[in-house]
Amino acid sequence: VAKAQGRNTYCFYEHQWEKQLKERQLIESNLRHALERKQLQLYYQPQFDTMTEKMIGVEVLIRWFHPELGMIPPNHFIPIAEETGLILPIGEWVLRTACRQAKEWQERGFDPVRVAINLSPRQFQQQNLVATVESALYTSGLEPQWLELEITESLAMKDAEFTIAMLKDLRAMGVSLMIDDFGTGYSSLSYLMRFPVEGLKIDNSFVRDSIESNSSALLLASVITLGRNLNMRVIAEGVETEKQLTFLRKHQCDQVQGYLLGRPMPAADLEKQLNKVSDDDDRFS
Ligand code: C2E
Ligand code: MG
Numbered sequence: 001v002a003k004a005q006g007r008n009t010y011c012f013y014e015h016q017w018e019k020q021l022k023e024r025q026l027i028e029s030n031l032r033h034a035l036e037r038k039q040l041q042l043y044y045q046p047q048f049d050t051m052t053e054k055m056i057g058v059e060v061l062i063r064w065f066h067p068e069l070g071m072i073p074p075n076h077f078i079p080i081a082e083e084t085g086l087i088l089p090i091g092e093w094v095l096r097t098a099c100r101q102a103k104e105w106q107e108r109g110f111d112p113v114r115v116a117i118n119l120s121p122r123q124f125q126q127q128n129l130v131a132t133v134e135s136a137l138y139t140s141g142l143e144p145q146w147l148e149l150e151i152t153e154s155l156a157m158k159d160a161e162f163t164i165a166m167l168k169d170l171r172a173m174g175v176s177l178m179i180d181d182f183g184t185g186y187s188s189l190s191y192l193m194r195f196p197v198e199g200l201k202i203d204n205s206f207v208r209d210s211i212e213s214n215s216s217a218l219l220l221a222s223v224i225t226l227g228r229n230l231n232m233r234v235i236a237e238g239v240e241t242e243k244q245l246t247f248l249r250k251h252q253c254d255q256v257q258g259y260l261l262g263r264p265m266p267a268a269d270l271e272k273q274l275n276k277v278s279d280d281d282d283r284f285s
């Protein structure tokens, strides 16, 4: 009986493995055409100043709508795009599209907001990343202060000297840089401090756990304090409850982002929440 069971188990695992491999191949082969077939779309999630409650930025989050497979979340295809190198054309498309969108909103008279873009480690291995960013800004006409780039700790750790030089170039251009998913990486703090970043985004998990126990709350408060002591701008992501928001406000976290305040949404929906610059000037017209 044991033997038979063992065989069954083996078959089961082989099946799972085969299924996963097929799924991966399916995603990979379809991803190759996703761009040209216009299946990729950008969603925008608002970011707010904690004290004034004013929208100050939007994080750009990619979505893939496949006609048969449905919506494929980024966590399912970004890692594959990374491995295959497809993230390079996709990442450049994200950058150019988001810059153009931000500029378009400004031209239509909305109060300017910063667009924050996620960069993959693979994009940082490209010698021409700085030139690509420069070109995206130049062709869209967006001023660099409205562009923010989110990088991960693990990226920062790879080939540090090369990365630091690149980050300095981007910073010199006037683009703002943030460390994403802060606290989930394995980097040492002294190492991290060498990176010319403007601020950090505290990972979802810290915010989620903060209300569950005193020690988690203490941890979250410490990270905010750390950021502030380093003169960094601190954003908390994944804010889902009023309780979390109150906590973050009390501990003077600069900015907040999360489902409580706004989900990622298409550009057309987001702009309904943008303020017209001219609203304040109405009395002059
Ligand atoms: P991330 O950069 O850490 O983005 C935050 C993720 O948290 C997003 O997931 C967002 O939708 C989600 N989120 C926002 N508020 C809440 C909340 O209150 N609760 C919870 N539970 N989640 C919240 P999403 O859109 O599925 O993206 C997942 C990851 O995929 C991103 O994590 C980012 O690493 C990557 N990604 C997304 N778009 C791009 C892109 O254009 N380029 C690259 N390289 N990576 C991207
Ligand atoms: Mg991000």
Ligand code: MG
Pocket: 118, 152, 180, 181
């Ligand atoms: Mg991330």
Ligand code: MG
Pocket: 180, 181, 203, 204, 237
């Ligand atoms: Mg995150």
